[in-house]
Amino acid sequence: MTISMNKRFCLVTGATSGLGEATARGLAALGAHVILACRDVKKGLVIADSIKMTTGNRNIDILQVDLASLASIRCAAQEFREKYDKLHVLVNCAAVIHSERILTGDGFESMMAVNHLAPFLLTHLLLDVLKNSAPSRIINYTSAVQEELDFDDLMSSNNFSRKMYGRTKMANVLFTYELSHRLEGSGVTVNCLHPGVVRTRLGRDMTGMLKLVITLMLPFFLSAAKGAETAVYLASSAEVEGVTGKYYTKKKAVASSQASYDEAVMRRLWEASEKLVNIN
Template structure:
């Protein structure tokens, strides 16, 4: 059972989040797992997803034990497969008519080029295209429970992004001169561009949207990189539990800040200027829709 006096969340208000339904993707590890625990501790009802159901079940038990709460549901979801996303949506909507908070947290940082089940470069597929399909498909249930909230876990590495991938084709496929860092940075810029796109589209719907950078965090994100990268990352980083606090706040506070804010931890920051450019958002939406089969 969780020792409540240990909880870093003890000062957060429970009133607004208690009993509300929060969906956290990528909760089998790192920031997602810590966030799910935090939300449960505050009395939320939490849905977690996992691409490997056995690992998901182990996580579900761990989360229940650490939070001392049982209200956590598990679904299978592989963001690298559009079929899996569509199946998840169907299963989720069979049980739930509404959703209060969607946290698009799952993400990858591949050093080597890979492809999704649908033949899309994997970093773009998992970090942007999958969450795009997921979010667009959940807008009806988010509207049902409005005021509701979407939080996209982005990264400060989006400041290092280039925008050539918005021209599509080879720049998006990255078959030549693949760089894991560039693919990741660009995908994280997509998270911020898409957040601002949603802001424009959902203005009258009472669904708030936020982009969030958790800081450098000691998680499994760089697990595929050589030892020295993992070592340097861990030296610079904070724990997932600490990084999750502002994310849990963002999900649970009655008014965390204006919709469309990019948060670096608890601080409001200006994202890269292109994130506010409607033409780039339209282009990203067009590319994304064309890649959905």
């Protein structure tokens, strides 16, 4: 059973392609007021117009943000707060994957910056709006690929490997669980999901054998619309009203990796993240 999404405000990151776009379309089709968080405004406007045309929902807006920049995230959060006084659903979807170490302008490894620190900071900056809009929901995209974190080298400055992506996805799960503890009794729920293996532009910058394998396997991957079904379900289903701190796949709560349940690691990541994004 789906709750009414009319007059419910939903912010979706990574909304100009892949899973983010598909999630935004799914929410718009249910009648939600959807804000597309995107770096490229021109592309965002094209996607917004397309969603309006296909769903008949005119309440589709754009919020410009570069998730690789802490300053841009802070500006976007401020702009959101000035424009809207409600936020019922926040979907942290945007992610990147690289085969080499790339630094952001803030000096962070790009995957850790975009995949973890960006949703950590954006969520923090919008928490009061979410609380004031309760009951509200936070939904974090993650992956079944979850690698244990190396707290001595979170930014992989000493030993970069392809495990870095999996570490950021572990961070998404740890963040979800710790945030759910901190939001108990607030009316704000937080859950994460693995969408399955989906045909998206994620991995477009990969090189070598891994890129070849991804290219060969693409025909067997899920469509973005199919992969987004669980996120739309978590945003709109009456069945998960009040459910928090869970990891979902195929609309079912399942167990995440064993290491993701270590509460000491959850707290350690939280504290490290606060310092990195300069939250006092």
